[in-house]
Amino acid sequence: MHDIGRVTGLPAPSVHYLFNTVTAIFIELNKIFNEQLTKNIIAHSQNLEIHQLGSWQDLVRSSLTIARNELNSNRAMSEIMLGPIMHRSMRVKNLETNRYHGAASLELLEQYFSVPAIPNMATYLMFSAELVDGLWCGAYARYGAIDDETFAESVRANLAYLRCYFPETMVVRRDM
Template sequence: MSEQTSDKVFDDKIEDILVDSELAKKLVPNKFKFTSQQGRARRQKLLMGAKKLSETKAINEISLADVCEEAGIPRASAYHFFPNIEAIFLALRFLNAIEIFEILTTVETEDYDRWQGYLTALLERSVNIFYEDSTKAKLIYDTNTPDFEGDSFGEDIDHQIVELVYERLTQRYELPSFGDVKDMLMVTYSIINGIFTLSYRRHEKITDSYLQEATIAAIAYLRCYLPENLPRKQ
């Protein structure tokens, strides 16, 4: 995919996701929906400018002035779309989270004989996303990056991912009736997230060895509650 085509796909995601999202309305003083084509184009340039800068600079070192200069947008105009630099990077995190979630929905339990294979595939797919776009991992795992403070969005995304895994498992297997499987999956998610965070902060990427460690730890924890071979649904 060419850089120009990639930028167009990213712009389309901005239009599809940010225009009507509740989070977008909280991040900016005005609604994200603009009737002006110029307004939409400027918003996209600011997000693309921030994304490009984050490829080579620490996020906490990037200012709103830097983004405006990269995007070729006057700072006075930028305030119509984002109140501050944190809002720009939160919008990028929002886009990244939605994109990651959509990609994970393509991993099907039917492709694996056991739940361990499905879980392993989910982790491998997640890390492949970060390999393809390093800014996604940086926005999630790096230190001193804007967080969803005072907003439930980050927690909502975590629960959506856990809900996705739970639904896929229940469609394919007969899960045990004891305990709360969703709680077990949330703990599993936290274990994986912790190991990925450690890997990124040590190596600025999710290494193969830490991917393996996350997979081993997640499966080992779930084996305390799930049988090695879950009965498949007919």
Template sequence: MTDDKALAAPKAQQPQRKPQARSLERRRAILDATRKLLETNTVSEISLYQVAEKAEIPPSSVYHFFPKVDALLNTLVKEVFAEFDTILDQPLKVENIGHWSDIMRQIQARYIDYYQQHQYARDLILGQHIVSAIHHADYLHDEQLGCRIRHFHEQFYQLPPLPEEYNIFAIALQIADKVYSISHQEFGNITDTMAQEGINACLAYLRQYLPENMCLQNN
């Protein structure tokens, strides 16, 4: 008599399941709802119950993905940083660079435009009630951006010896952000006047290290 077990085909190993589309959609809905809430509420006013109501999903689902508000905000900040990186990925308009300061002017103009269009980003990065973890993450990300901005300058100009213990381009970004923060808190956005003041402030700092006339790189 034939052994049925011997004839049974071995079970194929089941592939590891990917995250379900429903879960990804809910996570995205939570983050999008938080962005919308930050259009009318400050960071300190946001609660997970508000987010659940805005996203039209059960509060338990929000807690499943983000047990605390801070975890939700930190994830949203990472998305803002990714958008900052994308902005910096855009090529510079070489034809508009006649002086080293034009590089920072172009970069700052992009970030100002982004901030002006996204209130949730202003409140997360420039707001008065910034979570300490977000503030630290912003500082670390500025360091990364500063390294990239230095590389942009090095592509065009022969830079003089610069301090090794800190990144002057990262500090310049932080100086500009401080001015934008004042504008956001006073006027609810970055006004054109304060945008120019932020650019002026970061360039004034950089001029302490970069001479007005730098030699161009040999191409």
């Protein structure tokens, strides 16, 4: 209860009172960890200099690397986000977060590159995050972490999917 209280910012008695089932605790932790991970990925990506990015693919790889490092270094986060789903509402929260992350990813891409106007692109970016989630959940179930091979394959799958919509090269924004 104390560890959960630390993550949620609540005293242990409040944790027990407000979240009186394990499922309720997992749902709240899932929400907190999703928000934390998304915030860290966006913050890292917004701080990149254009010379660190040769292409939109580099931005995708960089974001996935941050996510992998965060998850692999935080056992509680990995267990909640990549472990078995205890309740449908956790999965729904993951989808909502991936939808938000898709919109934020599009904004990041537009910050660095001249992105063609593609209807529903934020939705396609959400689906690309779902592809990665599926692969990473499998790796976590097998190894307790996102291993190098699964990470490489998740990047490959993500980029291959996004190439269905994005051109191979995008012009770097000059107003950076």
